[in-house]
Amino acid sequence: MKVSKFGGSSLADGNQLQRVFDIVASDIDRKIIVVSAPGKRFNDDIKVTDLLLKYAEATINDVNTITIIESIKERYHSIAEYFNLPQESLIDLDEQIAHLSQRHYRSFDYLYAAFAAHGEYLNAQLVAKIFTHLGMPSRFVDPKEIGLLVDNNARSATFDSSSYASIATLDLSTNERLIIPGFFGYTKNGDMATFSRGGSDITGSIMARGLDADLYENFTDVSAIYAVNPKIISNPQSIKQMTYDEMRELSYAGFAVFHDEAIIPAIQGGIRINIKNTNDPSAPGTFIVPPTEVQNTTPVTGIANSNRFAALYLHRYLLNKEVGFTLRILEILKRHNISYEHMPSGIDDLTIIFDKTSLSQQQIDNMLADISAEIKPDTLKWLPSYGIIMIVGEGMRNRIGALTEIVTPLKENGISLQMVNQGASEISIMLGIQPDLADNAVKAIYNNIFKV
Structure with a gap:
């Protein structure tokens, strides 16, 4: 059935x-x-x-x-x-x-x-x-x-x-x-x-x-899910098969074909999903399946990007030595009913990435005021527009040189990054980038990985 x-x-x-x-x-x-x-x-x-x-x-x-x-x-x-x-x-x-x-x-x-x-x-x-x-x-x-x-x-x-x-x-x-x-x-x-x-x-x-x-x-x-947005790359490679986790990562970061939350009941039930085109029903479409069913894993399945994000950048010397520092930040976010998407950090720096579509200006202003007053950072910046690029593929797991294949074409095209973060699952690498550079970055990465 x-x-x-x-x-x-x-x-x-x-x-x-x-x-x-x-x-x-x-x-x-x-x-x-x-x-x-x-x-x-x-x-x-x-x-x-x-x-x-x-x-x-x-x-x-x-x-x-x-x-x-x-x-x-x-x-x-x-x-x-x-x-x-x-x-x-x-x-x-x-x-x-x-x-x-x-x-x-x-x-x-x-x-x-x-x-x-x-x-x-x-x-x-x-x-x-x-x-x-x-x-x-x-x-x-x-x-x-x-x-x-x-x-x-x-x-x-x-x-x-x-x-x-x-x-x-x-x-x-x-x-x-x-x-x-x-x-x-x-x-x-x-x-x-x-x-x-x-x-x-x-x-x-x-x-x-x-x-x-x-x-x-x-x-x-559409007749399939494509490896990249067709508005950025003409006639991109179609994806015949992908895993639940790959679809989740790509939907979250910009693939509009399938709602990223919608896949969860199917994952829980182990139900296979087939994305098909009403106007071309004979086309096989794209299958979304458990990882055990994927065949012929490629290094990268897809590249997605979205500009719906904003970021808070905080710098304070020796923040890595302060016990409970992150907890204090999270308590402020909770106070203002704000959820965050990612929080990459260094020894003196912390960036918090938000979905700006879920924030009001009042929430932003109150959050920044409280962080400034209670945390007293040396530097505090609000970046109202922050681009995210997500490179996703089961084939990236334990793959030597995966990051090099992504970063090298950006360097060759003079595109700088604001953040690089690899997920614990090892099937995705997230890049933070200026929104106006995102499309060119996606083109450079796609052309290198898919050898266009």
């Missing part, structure tokens, strides 16, 4: 949904279908989720919502019309959209979560109706029905693993395809709460583990 998840670009309009239908109909093992909300149909289009968030904002501010409601309805109606689905079949969806602004919510966060979740919630209902209309019996399954529980963090929910027992009882004995909305679950109070970015990937991974699937297929708009 396979769990197949389709992203927003795969469900943007009727033509795309026809492709999805053909893919699902071609394999009876594709039993569980997890869907996102309809995405962009063209460059300047608006995702349905973004329309719903505008609807939420208008509701909170008591602004007339008629126009935005009609825009949301139109997206679903246009898909239905492509398949000649009777208009009366959409009455319940229209009522749900209108009713969103009339319900009571425990907080504005829960309001935003419920509105956003309805992109997937409504689309799953529509997909089930259309598939059945086309002759493939399908049933919408509300995450509430299978007990998919999350914590009370309304807009960045964490899955409650006790839900696996309930998910495992889902009846798969019928000939129906089961259509499940991604991106959200329910709190114990019955409120909708959404996962963070890429949340439909998380739902798919949860369902695959909960049902002990043979394979988790993640359909997107």
Whole structure:
């Protein structure tokens, strides 16, 4: 049995949904279908989720919502019309959209979560109706029905693993395809709460583990995961197979194909993952598997980079001799509810790297003030934009000369580094670099390692 998840670009309009239908109909093992909300149909289009968030904002501010409601309805109606689905079949969806602004919510966060979740919630209902209309019996399954529980963090929910027992009882004995909305679950109070970015990937991974699937297929708009961002290198090498840990490292550092958190349930369940292209379903795609299943390990699997980071640089003589120094820093971060990504250090220096998308300016200002007052460093600098490059590969484990192959092309191209750090797993090397140099650095490293 396979769990197949389709992203927003795969469900943007009727033509795309026809492709999805053909893919699902071609394999009876594709039993569980997890869907996102309809995405962009063209460059300047608006995702349905973004329309719903505008609807939420208008509701909170008591602004007339008629126009935005009609825009949301139109997206679903246009898909239905492509398949000649009777208009009366959409009455319940229209009522749900209108009713969103009339319900009571425990907080504005829960309001935003419920509105956003309805992109997937409504689309799953529509997909089930259309598939059945086309002759493939399908049933919408509300995450509430299978007990998919999350914590009370309304807009960045964490899955409650006790839900696996309930998910495992889902009846798969019928000939129906089961259509499940991604991106959200329910709190114990019955409120909708959404996962963070890429949340439909998380739902798919949860369902695959909960049902002990043979394979988790993640359909997107690319035919494979590539060794480097195609926007930086034209026609880069595709990755046929990679390990869970390689995917985690690369997703974290910039690979946008797969949410770095989404892979965790699959890892825990030992479920193989196949990234495939909705528009080219015959392409083999990329398999993500346990390390024991990888064949023909190459020195480097992929190179990722991201500029979403910021860094704090601290210098103080003999900090390595001061017992509890790092603990004092961590206590300040805890006080201001700040998590950090990495903390490379030397005998007199310490750099703390943060995901700046999770920080407010107030948190930054308060943290810097407290470190300055309590730690009294000789030098304290805040670097608001800090580039990270991650070179990842199982073949780097115990490989002599791996760092040389990475650093030498940078030296030859006159590119300096701010930080070099190898993970304890030995499958990744992280470079800190000025953001404006990152793309050229990636090109230099890729061309040397892959011998372009």
